[in-house]
Structures are given as C-alpha cells and as structure tokens.
Amino acid sequence: MTDKPAGMTLIIKTVCRLLVGLILLYGIYIILHGHLSPGGGFGGGVVLALGLLAVLLAYGREETLKWLRLGLLKDLEHASPLVFLLIGLAGTAWGGAFLANILSKGRLFALLSSGLILPLNVVIGLKVGLSLFLVVLAMAEFDLDKGAEE
Amino acid sequence: MPIETWLTFLLGFMILGSIVALEIKDILSSIVAIGVVGLAVSLAFLFLQAPDLAVVQFLFEIFALIILVRAFIRKDFHVMERASSGRWIIGFTLIGLAAVFLLSLKVFRVLPPFGEPLMETSRYYLEHGAADTGAANIVAGIILDYRAYDTLGEVTVLLTAILGTLTVLRFRARDGKGGGR
Numbered sequence: 001m002t003d004k005p006a007g008m009t010l011i012i013k014t015v016c017r018l019l020v021g022l023i024l025l026y027g028i029y030i031i032l033h034g035h036l037s038p039g040g041g042f043g044g045g046v047v048l049a050l051g052l053l054a055v056l057l058a059y060g061r062e063e064t065l066k067w068l069r070l071g072l073l074k075d076l077e078h079a080s081p082l083v084f085l086l087i088g089l090a091g092t093a094w095g096g097a098f099l100a101n102i103l104s105k106g107r108l109f110a111l112l113s114s115g116l117i118l119p120l121n122v123v124i125g126l127k128v129g130l131s132l133f134l135v136v137l138a139m140a141e142f143d144l145d146k147g148a149e150e
Numbered sequence: 151m152p153i154e155t156w157l158t159f160l161l162g163f164m165i166l167g168s169i170v171a172l173e174i175k176d177i178l179s180s181i182v183a184i185g186v187v188g189l190a191v192s193l194a195f196l197f198l199q200a201p202d203l204a205v206v207q208f209l210f211e212i213f214a215l216i217i218l219v220r221a222f223i224r225k226d227f228h229v230m231e232r233a234s235s236g237r238w239i240i241g242f243t244l245i246g247l248a249a250v251f252l253l254s255l256k257v258f259r260v261l262p263p264f265g266e267p268l269m270e271t272s273r274y275y276l277e278h279g280a281a282d283t284g285a286a287n288i289v290a291g292i293i294l295d296y297r298a299y300d301t302l303g304e305v306t307v308l309l310t311a312i313l314g315t316l317t318v319l320r321f322r323a324r325d326g327k328g329g330g331r
Binding site: 030034035036037038039040041042043046047049050053057077078080081084085088098099101105106108109113114115116117120121123124127128131132134135136138139140141 | 201202204205206209210212213216217220221280283284285286287289290291293294295298299301302305306308309311312315316319320
C-alpha cells in the first residue's frame with residue numbers, strides 16, 4: 001500500500017487528464033445556460049464536482065492538491081452565499097424588494113438575458129460544486145489518515 | 151403506451167431494487183441496487199417531462215454512488231447479521247400499512263386526475279413567466295426569480311451541511327492522528 005504510487009493506473013490517469021477539461025467545460029456550459037436549457041446552477045455544479053472528483057480518484061489527494069489551490073477553493077465556496085446575499089440586498093436597494101430582478105431582462109432566448117438569474121446561477125453552481133468536492137476531499141483526508149495509521 | 155404504464159413499471163422496478171438492496175448479502179451489490187433505484191427515479195422525472203430534475207437527480211445519484219463505493223470498497227462488510235428480533239414488528243407494520251391503504255381507498259377516488267394543473271399559481275407562472283423573468287427556462291425563472299428566497303435557504307442549507315461535515319471530520323482526523331484511536 002505504501003510503496004505503490006498514489007492514484008490509479010497510467011491509463012486511467014491519461015484518460016482523466018484528457019477528459020477533465022471537457023467535463024469542467026460542460027459544467028460551465030450547463031451553469032451559464034441555466035436560464036435557457038434544462039440544468040442550471042445545481043446540475044452544473046454537480047458536473048463540476050464530478051470532474052474534480054475524477055481527478056481526485058485518478059491521481060490521489062496529494063497530486064490533486066498540487067494542481068488545485070485549496071485555500072482559493074475554500075474561499076470561493078464560503079464567499080458564494082455572501083455574494084448571493086449581496087445580490088439580494090442590491091435588489092432591496094434599487095428594486096424595492098429583496099432579490100428583485102433589477103438588471104434588464106434582455107431578449108428572450110439570448111445568453112445575456114433574464115437579469116439577475118444568470119449571476120445567481122453562477123453563484124449557486126460554484127457553491128454546489130465546491131461544497132460537494134470539499135466534502136469528498138475531507139472524507140479522503142480522513143480515510144488516508146486512518147490508512148497511514150494501520 | 152400511456153405514461154402511467156411506464157411509471158407503474160418504473161415504480162415496480164424501484165420496489166424490486168429496494169428489496170434486493172435490503173436482502174442481498176454483499177454490500178457492494180447492495181450499493182448497486184440502490185443506484186438502480188435512484189436512476190429509475192431519474193427516468194421517472196424524464197417521463198414526467200421534468201428534464202431539470204432528471205439531470206440533477208442523475209448527477210447526484212452518480213455522485214452518491216461514487217462516495218458509497220469509495221467508502222465501502224476497502225472494508226469487508228460481506229457478512230451481515232440478520233435482524234431476527236424485530237420480525238413480528240415488521241409483520242405488524244405491514245398489516246397496519248395495508249389497513250391504512252385499504253381504508254384510504256375512498257380518498258384516492260376524490261383526488262384530481264393525474265397531471266392536471268389546477269393551481270392558480272402554476273397557471274400564472276406558465277402564462278407570465280417568460281415576460282416577467284426573461285428566462286426561457288421556466289424552472290430557472292421560478293427558482294431564481296419568483297422563489298429566489300427559497301433558493302437562498304437551500305444555499306444556506308448547503309453551507310451548514312459542509313460546515314458541519316468539515317468540523318466533524320476534522321475533529322475525528324485529529325483524534326486519529328493524536329490519540330491512537
């Protein structure tokens with residue numbers, strides 16, 4: 001267990017390296033098109049989390065943390081509800097009600113339409129994706145600690 | 151085939167999957183059976199023309215499966231003890247549930263027919279949603295414009311969940327490192 005290299009075999013690592021960009025791109029696409037097509041912040045966030053999870057499973061925890069900056073992820077994750085609240089308060093300030101849709105609605109079916117729904121989708125996508133990934137990361141850490149002890 | 155037939159088929163499939171998941175000895179097979187149930191739920195959402203929910207359910211099911219497999223794959227949980235003491239309690243529960251079902255058959259006849267939108271709110275959303283919110287996807291329009299406050303609550307739930315998980319796991323990991331067990 002200890003002398004084996006971390007993570008899975010070379011084949012899985014290579015396939016994962018080729019695919020993870022596409023998976024993350026797909027997640028971003030789903031989040032950004034949440035107001036036009038099925039999906040949205042929750043679904044796209046889970047796609048992001050699954051992409052990062054594939055890296056975590058294939059490469060192991062140490063390599064993944066070299067590639068990602070954990071502090072930045074945690075900050076983004078904890079800041080996203082605050083951003084949600086600030087958007088809501090902006091609605092209170094300029095629109096007269098909490099979370100009022102203050103931006104211009106735009107043309108139906110255009111990417112930049114529907115006012116505040118797009119930024120809220122982005123915030124929720126970040127929140128969901130990073131939350132799920134951080135939970136799995138914490139579980140992996142716990143597991144590794146126990147494994148090193150035995 | 152009408153949609154109800156498909157739904158009944160899926161429902162039977164899910165019940166079968168749950169029974170298999172409960173009764174099977176090998177825990178990995180049990181996890182696979184649970185996954186079957188979740189994916190059948192996703193298919194049911196698809197049949198009911200709710201692609202948003204279907205996508206989210208599908209992805210969450212895969213996520214949960216990965217976590218469960220990751221958690222149980224190294225440990226030997228193959229032999230599980232049978233619960234023998236609570237057998238008559240299960241029997242009484244089943245009889246009670248059957249009695250409730252039989253007694254409530256009259257209520258089922260009064261229920262509105264399947265899939266009829268009769269609430270005024272939902273009709274209003276369908277008629278004015280695109281103009282009010284500017285979102286082509288009516289689901290996004292509802293959860294992020296009409297009901298954005300609910301979504302804020304969901305985000306708060308997620309935040310609380312991850313804070314709790316991180317706190318508990320951090321303490322347990324520290325215990326494992328410091329005090330042996």
